[in-house]
Amino acid sequence: xxxxxxxxxxxxxxxxxxxxxxxxxxxxxxxxxxxxxxxxxxxxxxxxxxxxxxxxxxxxxxxxxxxxxxxxxxxxxxxxxxxxxxxxxxxxxxxxxxxxxxxxxxxxxxxxxxxxxxxxxxxxxxxxxxxxxxxxxxxxxxxxxxxxxxxxxxxxxxxxxxxxxxxxxxxxxxxxxxxxxxxxxxxxxxxxxxxxxxxxxxxxxxxxxxxxxxxxxxxxxxxxxxxxxxx
Amino acid sequence: xxxxxxxxxxxxxxxxxxxxxxxxxxxxxxxxxxxxxxxxxxxxxxxxxxxxxxxxxxxxxxxxxxxxxxxxxxxxxxxxxxxxxxxxxxxxxxxxxxxxxxxxxxxxxxxxxxxxxxxxxxxxxxxxxxxxxxxxxxxxxxxxxxxxxxxxxxxxxxxxxxxxxxxxxxxxxxxxxxxxxxxxxxxxxxxxxxxxxxxxxxxxxxxxxxxxxxxxxxxxxxxxxxxxxxxxxxxxxxxxxxxxxxxxxxxxxxxxxxxxxxxxxxxxxxxxxxxxxxxxxxxxxxxxxxxxxxxx
Numbered sequence: 051x052x053x054x055x056x057x058x059x060x061x062x063x064x065x066x067x068x069x070x071x072x073x074x075x076x077x078x079x080x081x082x083x084x085x086x087x088x089x090x091x092x093x094x095x096x097x098x099x100x101x102x103x104x105x106x107x108x109x110x111x112x113x114x115x116x117x118x119x120x121x122x123x124x125x126x127x128x129x130x131x132x133x134x135x136x137x138x139x140x141x142x143x144x145x146x147x148x149x150x151x152x153x154x155x156x157x158x159x160x161x162x163x164x165x166x167x168x169x170x171x172x173x174x175x176x177x178x179x180x181x182x183x184x185x186x187x188x189x190x191x192x193x194x195x196x197x198x199x200x201x202x203x204x205x206x207x208x209x210x211x212x213x214x215x216x217x218x219x220x221x222x223x224x225x226x227x228x229x230x231x232x233x234x235x236x237x238x239x240x241x242x243x244x245x246x247x248x249x250x251x252x253x254x255x256x257x258x259x260x261x262x263x264x265x266x267x268x269x270x271x272x273x274x275x276x277x278x279x280x281x
Numbered sequence: 282x283x284x285x286x287x288x289x290x291x292x293x294x295x296x297x298x299x300x301x302x303x304x305x306x307x308x309x310x311x312x313x314x315x316x317x318x319x320x321x322x323x324x325x326x327x328x329x330x331x332x333x334x335x336x337x338x339x340x341x342x343x344x345x346x347x348x349x350x351x352x353x354x355x356x357x358x359x360x361x362x363x364x365x366x367x368x369x370x371x372x373x374x375x376x377x378x379x380x381x382x383x384x385x386x387x388x389x390x391x392x393x394x395x396x397x398x399x400x401x402x403x404x405x406x407x408x409x410x411x412x413x414x415x416x417x418x419x420x421x422x423x424x425x426x427x428x429x430x431x432x433x434x435x436x437x438x439x440x441x442x443x444x445x446x447x448x449x450x451x452x453x454x455x456x457x458x459x460x461x462x463x464x465x466x467x468x469x470x471x472x473x474x475x476x477x478x479x480x481x482x483x484x485x486x487x488x489x490x491x492x493x494x495x496x497x498x499x500x501x502x503x504x505x506x507x508x509x510x511x512x513x514x515x516x517x518x519x520x521x522x523x524x525x526x527x528x529x530x531x532x533x534x535x536x537x538x539x540x541x542x543x544x545x546x547x548x549x550x551x552x553x554x555x556x557x558x559x560x561x562x563x564x565x566x567x568x569x570x571x572x573x574x575x576x577x
Contacts, residue, residue, distance in 0.1 A: 100486065127488030140479045147295075151480050154294060155487040 051075055051111060052097055052208065052239065058105030059092055066092070067262040068105060079230040079240040079269040081255065083247045088263040090243035091135060094210045097241065098130050099123045128155070131206030135213040136193045139185040145172070146181040148200035156204035164203070171199035174229070176222065191219040208239040215244050223248055227269075234271040288489070288497040292473060295480050303469050304509065310462055311510050311557065315517025315550070317455050322549045323521075323536040325406050326448020330534045331440065332364070332406035337414070338431040339400040339421045343371075347398070353426060354400045360417055362408035370398045397428065406536075411441055463560045470502065470568025478572060499565040506561025510554035518550070 051073065058068035066089045074080050074097075084090045095101040097108055099115040108115040115123045149168040153159040159167075165181070172180050175195035185193055194217035201209065218226055230240045247267060252258070258265035293300055324330065339357070341350055350368045358366035369377070374396035379385065388395060402417060414432060421430045433440075474481075485491050518541050525531050525538045532538075540546060 124488040124490065127486070130487070132486060142476065143479070151295065151483050154288070154291065154480075155484050155489060 052241075053109045054097065054103075054106060055109065056106035057093075057096065057103045057108070059089055059096075060104045061089070061092075070106075070262045070264075072097075072261060072266070074239055074241055075268075076239050077234055077237045078271060079234040080242065081247050081251065081267040081269055082241065082243045082264050083245065083258070083267070084243070084264040086245060090245075090264070091212050093264070094132075094212055094241065094243050098132060098210055099127050129207040131201035131204060131209040133194070133198045133201055133209070133211045133214050136190055136197065136217050139188065139193055141184065141186040143185045144181065145177070145183050145185060145188070145196045145200075148185065148196055149181070149203050152200040152203045159203075167203055168199070171202055172196070174225075175199045176225065190217055191222065194218045195222065206238070208241070209233065211240070211242045213244060215242060215248065216246075223251075227251065231269060231271050234269070240269075288484075288494055290501050291494070292477065292498060292501065295477050296473065299473065299476070303473075304505070307462075307466065307506075308509050308513055308516075310465075311513025312516045312520070314455065314458055314462065315510070315514030315553070316520055317458065317517075318514065318549065318553050319518050319521050319541060319546065320535055321448075321451050321455060322546055323540050324534055325409075326451050327444040328409050328448065329406040329536055331444050332404055332409045333533045335404065335409070335433070335437075337402040337404070337417060337421070339402065339424075339427045340429040340431065341398045341400065342426055342428045343397050345398065345426045349426065350398055350400070353424065357400060357402055357417070357421065360420060362404050362413035362417055364403045364405045366400055366402045368398065368400050371396050374399060409441070409444075411438060459556070459560070462557070463564055466506075466561055467564040467567050467571075470565045471571045472568075474569045474572035495566060495569045498569060499562040502565035503558040503562035507554045507558035509561075510557035511550070514550040514553060 053074075054070065054072035056068075057070045057072070059066040082090060082093065092101065096103045099108065099110075102116045107117055110126050113119070113122050113126075115126060146168065149164055149171075153164050168181060169178075172178060175198060177192060177196055177199065180188075180192070180196060185196065188196060194214055198211065198214060198218075215223060215226060230242070233240050247255070247258075247265075251269065252267065254270050255267040256270075258267045260266075341353075345353075347368070347370055350370070354366045354368040357363060371394050375389065375394050378396055402421075404414065404417070414437065418430050418432045418434070421427050481491075481494060484494060521535070522538050522541060525535065
């Protein structure tokens with residue numbers, strides 16, 4: 051369980067938001083929708099333990115990320131996957147390099163095993179045989195899916211995706227819908243931050259919990275309790 | 282997967298191509314430095330050259346019997362700064378004199394062999410200093426059988442000073458080249474840290490402590506620096522060995538090939554490798570720091 055208590059952020063000389071409470075339960079896929087410049091990326095970085103909130107605290111499985119043991123916070127970050135909003139690509143990197151550094155972050159993996167798993171994951175996100183492609187030559191959608199696949203290589207307990215649905219594009223929504231629900235069913239926590247939620251997803255998720263400028267949805271996962279916890 | 286990322290040789294894992302080129306360049310440079318180091322270490326700068334040419338001559342009194350002179354030469358040879366002490370009897374001295382000044386045979390006809398016997402003393406290259414020469418000269422002068430000691434004391438201090446300067450210049454040049462290695466390595470490390478900054482940021486973002494990353498990179502650079510320096514010195518030693526065999530006259534300046542494996546030469550190579558390891562690790566840390574401060 052990832053909980054945010056009375057979270058507040060002060061940015062550019064003003065309060066972006068303050069006093070927000072979140073509760074993202076385990077084995078679930080969560081969707082945080084918010085307008086541009088509402089602080090979605092900031093919220094994800096706070097929940098991952100990367101950026102200390104100006105007010106409030108984040109508690110993961112009962113341990114404070116910012117007021118507790120720094121080693122625990124690092125362990126939490128190591129167990130997280132993060133797909134950032136795709137802006138610029140490093141010209142040097144190939145898709146295979148994304149998997150290599152993801153494997154390094156996960157503690158190393160034999161080359162053969164990494165290649166096998168990378169090939170399977172790339173095939174799953176519609177990028178079969180893309181290992182040798184340069185990321186700078188990929189489209190935004192391809193880059194987003196490649197980064198997502200590379201994060202999944204480590205098998206993260208919690209996956210934070212920033213603008214992945216919009217970045218991947220409409221043709222890949224169904225695949226992502228199935229993927230995130232499958233991850234949740236396996237016990238992982240998925241938190242997605244987007245400007246808008248696809249209409250079909252919103253209909254399936256039921257009512258959203260309004261939290262500050264955000265609307266938090268819990269995506270339905272077959273075989274699990276589907277009651278929203280945020281707010 | 283294990284719990285903690287394996288960050289050893291992380292640069293090698295992330296950027297093999299550029300690291301191979303850097304490593305080849307560093308190895309070749311260290312071969313050159315290794316060659317210079319061993320040459321300087323064996324030659325002692327200008328000491329071996331001087332020691333090869335310098336000798337103390339102890340002229341013996343005419344009445345000293347050959348057996349006693351031989352015994353005296355053995356005692357002189359036992360002095361710690363002395364490399365060799367050879368007795369030349371009057372007859373050998375006369376022949377040497379004639380070789381040096383041919384056509385002076387009539388001098389002998391007048392009253393027999395005018396040349397006295399003498400002991401030629403050569404000093405160890407590493408002990409060729411004013412104090413050690415004074416020690417040997419004082420020991421010789423205290424012997425009643427020695428009539429005169431010729432040690433070139435008028436010009437020797439100037440010569441030793443010049444030799445010392447030459448040695449300093451030699452070691453100074455090696456130091457300059459070593460400093461060049463450090464500066465170049467620092468630039469390479471910085472460029473690599475900048476090139477891989479995206480990967481390091483990625484790892485830091487996923488809970489890898491930045492300090493640990495920097496320290497392990499530096500440790501990797503240190504270990505590879507040590508191995509490269511050891512390999513480079515070995516290759517430089519091989520080249521020196523071949524040069525000494527190919528050009529025997531170099532032995533007079535540098536020393537015999539067998540000296541390459543002397544414990545003190547090996548110790549110098551190990552010390553050099555440790556120094557290079559330290560410089561490599563420091564250049565890695567400085568390059569990392571410069572790359573990070575440049576990004577801010």
